[in-house]
Amino acid sequence: MELRRFLAVLALAVIVLLLVVIWFSPSDRDFHTDNPSWNGVRKMMDGYAVSPLTSLSTLPVSPRGTALILIPYYDFVPAELEQLQSFVSRGGTLILADDYAHGNRVLEYLGLKVRFSGQALLDPLSNYKNKWLPVISRLEPDRLTDGVKALTFNHATALLGVETDNTLALSSQFSFLDLDGDGAWSQGEPTGPLPVISQHALDDGRLILISDPSLFINSMAGMEGNRQFIRNVAAIDATLLIDRSHLPSTDLRDSVKNLLAQARGYLATPVGTFGLVILALAFLLRPIWHR
Amino acid sequence: MKKLLVVISIIALGGVFLPGLVTLAQPLRTPHQNPAAAKESLDELTLMLYYTNVLGMAAAGQYEDARSLLDNLKLARIPGEMRFIIERYNAVSGQLFRQLDTGGASLDKALAMLSENRISEAEPGLEQADAAVREARSLLAELEAATDAIGEKLGVFAVPPANPLRQVYDRLKQGLEQPRHRLDELGRLRQFVDDRHEARSADLVPAELSLGITPTTAFVGDSVTARGWLGAGGKPLPERELSLVLNEQPLSITTGPDGSYVADLTLPYEYDPGLALYAEYVPAGADMNNYQAAKSPPVIIHTMFYPTRLEALAPAAVHPGLPVTISGRVSPGDGGVERTVSVRLDDTPLIEKEVRGDFSLELTLPAQTPPGDHTLTLLAAPRGRYAGAALGLPISASRLPVRASLPVPSIVLAPGTIRVNGQVHADGSPVKDARISLKLGNSSSVAKTSADGTFTASVSTPFDLSLTSTRGLVIAVEPAEAWYAPFEEARQIFAINMVNTGLLLAGLIWLGAVVYRRGRAAPARLRREAAAPPPPRPAPVFTGRKAGYKSDDTRGGILSAYLSGLAAIQGAAGIPMTPQTTLREFLDEATPRLPAVARPFALLTGMAETALYSARRPGETVAVSARRLADNIREELHGAP
Numbered sequence: 057m058e059l060r061r062f063l064a065v066l067a068l069a070v071i072v073l074l075l076v077v078i079w080f081s082p083s084d085r086d087f088h089t090d091n092p093s094w095n096g097v098r099k100m101m102d103g104y105a106v107s108p109l110t111s112l113s114t115l116p117v118s119p120r121g122t123a124l125i126l127i128p129y130y131d132f133v134p135a136e137l138e139q140l141q142s143f144v145s146r147g148g149t150l151i152l153a154d155d156y157a158h159g160n161r162v163l164e165y166l167g168l169k170v171r172f173s174g175q176a177l178l179d180p181l182s183n184y185k186n187k188w189l190p191v192i193s194r195l196e197p198d199r200l201t202d203g204v205k206a207l208t209f210n211h212a213t214a215l216l217g218v219e220t221d222n223t224l225a226l227s228s229q230f231s232f233l234d235l236d237g238d239g240a241w242s243q244g245e246p247t248g249p250l251p252v253i254s255q256h257a258l259d260d261g262r263l264i265l266i267s268d269p270s271l272f273i274n275s276m277a278g279m280e281g282n283r284q285f286i287r288n289v290a291a292i293d294a295t296l297l298i299d300r301s302h303l304p305s306t307d308l309r310d311s312v313k314n315l316l317a318q319a320r321g322y323l324a325t326p327v328g329t330f331g332l333v334i335l336a337l338a339f340l341l342r343p344i345w346h347r
Numbered sequence: 348m349k350k351l352l353v354v355i356s357i358i359a360l361g362g363v364f365l366p367g368l369v370t371l372a373q374p375l376r377t378p379h380q381n382p383a384a385a386k387e388s389l390d391e392l393t394l395m396l397y398y399t400n401v402l403g404m405a406a407a408g409q410y411e412d413a414r415s416l417l418d419n420l421k422l423a424r425i426p427g428e429m430r431f432i433i434e435r436y437n438a439v440s441g442q443l444f445r446q447l448d449t450g451g452a453s454l455d456k457a458l459a460m461l462s463e464n465r466i467s468e469a470e471p472g473l474e475q476a477d478a479a480v481r482e483a484r485s486l487l488a489e490l491e492a493a494t495d496a497i498g499e500k501l502g503v504f505a506v507p508p509a510n511p512l513r514q515v516y517d518r519l520k521q522g523l524e525q526p527r528h529r530l531d532e533l534g535r536l537r538q539f540v541d542d543r544h545e546a547r548s549a550d551l552v553p554a555e556l557s558l559g560i561t562p563t564t565a566f567v568g569d570s571v572t573a574r575g576w577l578g579a580g581g582k583p584l585p586e587r588e589l590s591l592v593l594n595e596q597p598l599s600i601t602t603g604p605d606g607s608y609v610a611d612l613t614l615p616y617e618y619d620p621g622l623a624l625y626a627e628y629v630p631a632g633a634d635m636n637n638y639q640a641a642k643s644p645p646v647i648i649h650t651m652f653y654p655t656r657l658e659a660l661a662p663a664a665v666h667p668g669l670p671v672t673i674s675g676r677v678s679p680g681d682g683g684v685e686r687t688v689s690v691r692l693d694d695t696p697l698i699e700k701e702v703r704g705d706f707s708l709e710l711t712l713p714a715q716t717p718p719g720d721h722t723l724t725l726l727a728a729p730r731g732r733y734a735g736a737a738l739g740l741p742i743s744a745s746r747l748p749v750r751a752s753l754p755v756p757s758i759v760l761a762p763g764t765i766r767v768n769g770q771v772h773a774d775g776s777p778v779k780d781a782r783i784s785l786k787l788g789n790s791s792s793v794a795k796t797s798a799d800g801t802f803t804a805s806v807s808t809p810f811d812l813s814l815t816s817t818r819g820l821v822i823a824v825e826p827a828e829a830w831y832a833p834f835e836e837a838r839q840i841f842a843i844n845m846v847n848t849g850l851l852l853a854g855l856i857w858l859g860a861v862v863y864r865r866g867r868a869a870p871a872r873l874r875r876e877a878a879a880p881p882p883p884r885p886a887p888v889f890t891g892r893k894a895g896y897k898s899d900d901t902r903g904g905i906l907s908a909y910l911s912g913l914a915a916i917q918g919a920a921g922i923p924m925t926p927q928t929t930l931r932e933f934l935d936e937a938t939p940r941l942p943a944v945a946r947p948f949a950l951l952t953g954m955a956e957t958a959l960y961s962a963r964r965p966g967e968t969v970a971v972s973a974r975r976l977a978d979n980i981r982e983e984l985h986g987a988p
Contacts, residue, residue, distance in 0.1 A: 086378050086379070087378075094381045094382075094383065095379065095381070116786075116821070116823075117784050117786045117791050117821070118823035118825060118833070118835065120825065120833055121833060121835075155378065156378070180390030180394075181390060181393055181394060181397070181420070181422070181423035181424065182419075182422035182423050182424065183424050184382060184385075184424065185382065185388070185424070186385055186387060186388045189380075189382060189385060191422065191424070206422075208382075210379040210380065210382060211377055211378055211380065228422050229416070229419045230393065230397065230419070230422075230423065241393070269378070270378060270379035273379060275382050275383060276379070276382060304378070329813040329847075330813075330847070333814070333847070337851075340858070341854075341858060
């Protein structure tokens with residue numbers, strides 16, 4: 057075998073091997089549904105039969121009885137916002153969990169005045185280990201907070217413009233919004249109690265806002281209050297979905313994995329399948345073609 | 348090779364930088380930290396600042412707010428070694444504020460009593476204030492000691508005075524002076540009140556006030572007569588205003604010329620078996636300088652009323668939006684007394700109706716009632732001498748399950764249309780006006796059930812280029828009535844794409860035909876060759892000239908002799924020598940048919956091979972021998988050389 061041909065075959069074999077390894081190795085990215093380590097949401101997926109949603113276009117036609125957890129780490133295109141609005145207005149429950157990302161785009165589109173602050177909520181005293189892990193003890197009675205004594209957040213923010221009637225949870229009096237990012241309270245920075253969870257009726261559906269998506273990660277979901285809260289979230293509706301299309305994805309492995317998933321999806325489409333069939337036929341008929 | 352290296356380099360660089368571009372599109376803040384690995388820290392500054400604020404509030408007399416702030420500190424995470432001190436600090440601070448509050452409030456109350464000449468009523472307040480101030484002083488001493496301990500634990504004394512921690516600590520220490528000032532104020536106030544109490548006790552004559560009631564037992568709404576006498580030092584106090592207080596409601600009356608008083612009181616519709624009544628005299632005007640206030644011993648009026656008994660039954664399971672009947676009985680109620688019975692679902696009023704004795708109420712749970720356990724509360728309002736009654740009935744709200752017959756084909760052709768003629772029913776009854784939605788991939792349609800619960804809906808199987816596929820058809824039923832539960836069913840349908848399958852079949856048929864033709868062609872040729880010897884063919888043109896050999900050359904001579912012998916052999920054996928046949932193969936094929944010339948032809952073949960392939964040039968004798976062998980072969984086969 058000549059050298060060039062040998063190198064080509066070797067490279068192809070290595071690429072195939074790498075792709076197989078990537079495909080089967082679990083993710084370690086934030087909020088990933090198949091990430092079993094501390095920053096993934098695998099525990100929730102397994103514990104509460106949460107179904108992953110690869111695209112908002114596949115939301116159910118009849119969303120009554122369906123709740124969708126949305127962690128918007130990527131921005132939305134107008135069609136996606138329209139799909140979300142349709143989902144909520146037709147009776148679905150949207151659980152929008154955001155801290156520093158694109159949650160306000162959804163709120164703007166839905167025409168709500170409430171906003172995610174986008175600034176860090178710190179609590180120097182009522183916390184779990186340090187001020188970045190505030191403990192939320194002021195809970196209003198509701199199905200979502202039933203049996204929950206306190207919640208622990210992780211690098212959270214606060215909600216702005218929430219009516220008292222809509223508020224479900226507030227941070228402690230010691231907490232504050234770190235507007236200047238210096239890690240300490242400065243004159244003029246809003247102090248607690250600040251709303252961190254709220255719910256809003258919207259047409260036939262409802263919207264639940266949580267100012268920290270980290271509540272759902274494996275290392276936080278096991279904490280006592282958080283566990284009960286997630287159990288209550290899972291009991292809101294019969295079907296619980298989580299959107300994967302706006303979750304963080306940063307490393308090459310995830311990118312490749314996504315590409316592979318996309319390729320698989322593309323091959324499952326009519327055009328892709330047709331191309332694959334043609335390719336297979338061409339390969340099979342190659343000897344005849346050469347004659 | 349260079350091109351390959353360039354391509355690999357570009358891919359590698361892309362792999363390094365592209366993920367970074369994705370990162371740039373994300374928020375810059377850290378979304379979370381691993382709580383298991385998070386470093387513990389206590390914000391000492393915030394803690395001490397908080398205490399300073401608490402003490403400031405207490406100094407301003409806002410004890411309730413100060414205690415509320417201290418309660419919030421229960422939520423604070425304090426490391427183990429500090430926890431005990433902080434908890435004690437909070438407890439002692441809370442007690443101190445309570446005692447300061449109590450002391451101040453008791454003195455204020457005593458002062459107010461004294462201002463109304465209520466000398467005896469002021470005394471308990473003074474004693475209470477004394478106890479509170481004493482306790483507060485001892486608590487303050489404990490608090491100062493605890494503040495020093497906290498400072499030591501936090502290492503405050505090891506830092507320079509300019510350090511923020513030290514400054515906040517100093518502020519906290521200064522803050523502790525404020526409760527001390529407050530205690531001093533209370534001491535001064537106590538002395539003032541005490542002096543005033545002594546002076547009033549000496550200067551004022553105690554008033555006497557009696558109270559009697561007839562009858563002592565009466566129905567609610569009936570009248571009773573209160574009688575009594577007001578005097579001082581054995582002399583009546585005429586034309587004085589006093590209060591009869593029944594169930595915390597005062598009624599002003601005036602004494603007669605002999606100091607006596609009479610008043611008719613209507614008992615309120617309070618269904619309490621014992622109502623307290625007392626008379627109270629507070630000096631006013633010129634009496635302020637002469638008499639102390641007086642309060643009669645309380646008299647208990649035994650009130651009577653008819654108790655009400657409420658009984659009712661409700662179905663254990665009810666359905667939102669669907670009327671339900673509650674039957675019951677309110678008693679006593681047969682005597683023509685109409686009673687108002689109202690029903691509430693949790694906190695929501697549902698119905699109110701006037702009933703007598705047995706009743707039957709038809710009510711409907713709101714459509715938005717969530718499934719689960721609820722309580723229906725029946726209230727019989729009090730009426731006259733009849734007391735009210737309440738009854739709680741536990742019910743369970745649920746929606747009726749809906750069933751649907753959905754004859755969906757399990758195999759369909761695509762592209763095409765799936766038509767579903769189904770029926771929706773619940774507990775045997777048809778469900779009308781229910782919204783039926785079908786979804787198959789990106790294709791969907793909506794229909795509505797008719798009065799008999801039937802519907803016809805169709806959804807197209809969209810065109811795609813797969814050959815066959817399993818597709819999920821989701822059929823959702825949303826009943827119009829609130830008492831029916833939504834229903835959803837998913838069916839798997841096997842779709843065969845006729846176009847693509849046809850194309851593939853055509854390709855396969857073509858492939859099969861090609862293979863079949865090739866398969867048939869080979870055996871036929873073999874059969875033909877085996878059936879009959881082929882007609883003699885002209886020998887291949889193995890001429891010395893064509894092969895490029897010269898006749899005067901030795902090798903050429905040998906080969907010419909071979910060709911001469913070969914031509915005779917081909918003719919006799921009927922076997923042509925094809926171009927791909929080697930000399931040796933031809934020898935092996937031909938000689939079995941011509942054993943007479945086998946040896947000379949074998950020798951001649953050997954000579955020809957030597958001439959063709961040997962590096963050594965054959966000698967002239969070999970060429971002569973070759974020609975002789977060729978002659979022998981021809982002679983043997985044809986009888987002539």
